[in-house]
Amino acid sequence: MGENTIVWEVFIQSKNGLAHKHVGNVHATDKVMALENARDLYTRRNEGSCIWVVKAKDIVSSESEDSEAFFDPSNDKIYRHPTFYNMPDGAKHI
Amino acid sequence: MSDKIFQEKIDAEKKIEPKDWMPEGYRRHLVRQISQHAHSEIIGMQPEGNWITRAPSLRAKMILLAKVQDEAGHGLYLYSACETLGVTRDELIQQLHDGNAKYSSIFNYPALSWADMGAIGWLVDGAAIVNQVSLQRTSYGPYSRGMIKICKEESFHQRQGYEIMAEMAKGTPEQKEMAQDALNRFWWPSIMMFGPQDSDSPRTGNAMKWKIKRQTNDELRQSFIDKTVPQAEVIGLTIPDPELKWNEKRGHYDFGEMDWEEFWNVVNGHGPCNKQRLAHHKRAHDNGKWVRNASQAYAQKQEKILKS
Numbered sequence: 401m402g403e404n405t406i407v408w409e410v411f412i413q414s415k416n417g418l419a420h421k422h423v424g425n426v427h428a429t430d431k432v433m434a435l436e437n438a439r440d441l442y443t444r445r446n447e448g449s450c451i452w453v454v455k456a457k458d459i460v461s462s463e464s465e466d467s468e469a470f471f472d473p474s475n476d477k478i479y480r481h482p483t484f485y486n487m488p489d490g491a492k493h494i
Numbered sequence: 495m496s497d498k499i500f501q502e503k504i505d506a507e508k509k510i511e512p513k514d515w516m517p518e519g520y521r522r523h524l525v526r527q528i529s530q531h532a533h534s535e536i537i538g539m540q541p542e543g544n545w546i547t548r549a550p551s552l553r554a555k556m557i558l559l560a561k562v563q564d565e566a567g568h569g570l571y572l573y574s575a576c577e578t579l580g581v582t583r584d585e586l587i588q589q590l591h592d593g594n595a596k597y598s599s600i601f602n603y604p605a606l607s608w609a610d611m612g613a614i615g616w617l618v619d620g621a622a623i624v625n626q627v628s629l630q631r632t633s634y635g636p637y638s639r640g641m642i643k644i645c646k647e648e649s650f651h652q653r654q655g656y657e658i659m660a661e662m663a664k665g666t667p668e669q670k671e672m673a674q675d676a677l678n679r680f681w682w683p684s685i686m687m688f689g690p691q692d693s694d695s696p697r698t699g700n701a702m703k704w705k706i707k708r709q710t711n712d713e714l715r716q717s718f719i720d721k722t723v724p725q726a727e728v729i730g731l732t733i734p735d736p737e738l739k740w741n742e743k744r745g746h747y748d749f750g751e752m753d754w755e756e757f758w759n760v761v762n763g764h765g766p767c768n769k770q771r772l773a774h775h776k777r778a779h780d781n782g783k784w785v786r787n788a789s790q791a792y793a794q795k796q797e798k799i800l801k802s
C-alpha cells in the first residue's frame with residue numbers, strides 16, 4: 401500500500417473444523433480492506449473457509465533470546481507425557 | 495560469541511527468525527536479495543501485462559490474467575518477508591525508484607509477439623522455479639516460507655508457457671517461426687538469469703556459508719539447461735547454441751559462452767526496456783497516490799465515528 405499503512409497478520413482456516421493458521425500479512429488502511437486484501441492474496445486457490453486479520457502491532461510475542469528460560473517450567477515434567485508410565489504386559493487399549 | 499552461535503545454528507540447519515540475533519552482513523544480504531526478488535516479481539508483470547488485452551482467445555486471456563495476478567502476489571509475499579528485517583515497504587519502493595535496488599534483467603527485454611508469452615512462461619518462469627525450489631531451503635525462515643508458497647503457485651506458470659510454445663510449434667510455418675524466434679531471443683537472457691559465473695561472483699561465499707543460497711549460480715544454471723534441452727526437442731524447436739551437446743562423462747549438457755558484456759550492460763541500465771519499466775512503475779505508483787490518501791482518510795473517519 402505505501403505511506404506506512406497498517407500491517408495486519410493473516411490467519412486462515414483452510415477447512416471448517418480446523419484451527420486458523422498464520423499465513424503471512426497484508427497492508428491495509430482498515431479492517432474491511434485488510435480482509436479483502438488477505439482474501440485476494442492468500443486464497444486465490446480455495447485455500448480458505450474463514451480469515452482472521454489482526455493488527456501486527458497488537459500481537460504480543462515471547463522473545464526468542466530467553467525462550468529457554470521462558471519455557472523452562474515444562475522441561476522437567478516428563479510425567480506429563482503418556483510414555484512416562486510403565487504399563488503391565490498384556491494391558492490393552494490404554 | 496553471537497557470531498559463533500549463529501553459525502552453529504545455520505550449520506545445524508535451523509531457521510533464523512526475525513527476532514533472532516543475526517550478523518549485520520546477513521541482514522543486509524537478505525534485504526538486498528529478497529527486495530531484488532520482490533521487485534522482479536512486480537516489474538515482471540509488465541511484459542506479460544502488455545499482452546493481456548491482445549491474448550488470442552478467452553482461455554488464453556484468463557490464464558494470463560491469473561498468472562500475472564499470481565506474480566503480484568509473489569511480490570507481496572516477498573515484500574512481507576523483507577519487512578521482517580526492519581525495512582519498510584515505502585523504503586523498498588523508494589530504493590527501486592532511485593535505482594538503488596535492482597530487479598532481474600530479464601524483464602528489461604521487450605515482449606514482441608504472442609510467442610513471447612510462451613517463451614517467458616516456459617523459460618523465465620522455468621529458470622525462476624529452479625532458483626526458487628533451491629531457495630525453499632534458505633536459512634531465513636520468512637524467506638523460506640515465502641518460497642514454499644511461491645513454488646506451489648509457480649508450477650502452472652511454466653506449463654502454460656510451454657503449452658503456448660508447443661501449440662505454436664505445431665501450427666502454421668509462420669507460427670512455428672514465431673515460437674523459434676521467441677526462443678532465440680529469450681534463451682541466453684534466461685540462462686543469464688542465474689547471474690555471473692561462480693568464478694566471478696564475489697558475494698556467493700558468505701551467501702553459501704550462511705545458507706542464504708543453497709546452490710551456486712553455475713549449479714542452478716546447469717540444472718535448468720539439463721531440464722530444458724529435452725523439452726525443446728519434444729516440441730521440435732532448436733536452442734540457439736551451436737555448442738550445446740550432451741556430455742556423457744559429466745552427465746550434463748555442455749553449452750556455449752554467455753555474452754557477459756551484454757549482461758552487465760542490461761544490469762547497469764542500458765537494456766532495451768530499463769527506462770520504460772521503471773517509468774511505468776513510478777507512474778502507476780504516483781497515479782495511485784490519491785487512492786491511498788482517500789483510503790487513509792476514510793479509515794480515520796470510520797475510527798472517529800466508532801469512538802464518538
Ligand SMILES: [Fe+2]
Nearest residue numbers: 535564565568
Ligand atoms: Fe513468481
Ligand SMILES: [Fe+2]
Nearest residue numbers: 565619648651
Ligand atoms: Fe511465475
